[in-house]
C-alpha cells in the first residue's frame with residue numbers, strides 16, 4: 001500500500017494516531033513532524049558460530065559469522081533542548097563497556113545452538129557452547145541483546161534500535177516505535 005493511500009485511509013477514518021514511516025520520521029495526519037529524536041549509536045563486532053535446527057539448507061550446518069551490532073539509544077530530552085553538562089545522551093565509553101559486558105562477552109567466540117538442535121546430536125562437549133532455548137538466528141539474537149541491554153541502561157536512557165549484520169549485506173533489526181508524546 002502506498003504512503004498516500006495509507007494516509008488517505010487514516011484521514012477518512014478521522015482518527016488521530018501516529019503514522020510511523022521509519023524511526024527518524026514520524027508524521028501525524030496533517031503530515032507534520034511530531035518528533036525527531038536525538039539518538040546515539042555504538043557499533044560492536046563479534047565472532048560466533050551457530051546452526052539452525054532443521055534448516056534444509058547450509059544454515060543447518062554449524063558455521064560462523066562475523067557479526068556487527070549497532071546499538072542505538074535515545075533519551076527523554078525534549079526535541080531541540082541542549083543537554084546539560086557533560087552534553088551527552090550517554091558517554092560512548094560507558095555504552096561500550098555496558099554492552100560488552102551484557103552481550104558481546106556472552107556471544108563472542110561461542111557456538112550457539114538451540115536445545116532442539118542439541119537433542120539431536122553430540123555437540124554438548126564444546127567448551128564454548130552457548131545453549132539457547134530458541135534458534136540462534138539473527139532475529140533471536142536481537143531479542144537476546146535487547147533484553148540484556150535494557151537491564152543495564154541507566155535511568156533516563158532508552159534503547160531505541162538494534163541492527164545486527166550477519167553478513168555485510170544481510171541484517172535484522174529491532175526498532176521501538178515510540179507513540180508521540182511518550183518518547
Ligand SMILES: [Zn+2]
Pocket residue numbers: 050059063064065166
Ligand atoms: Zn548463519
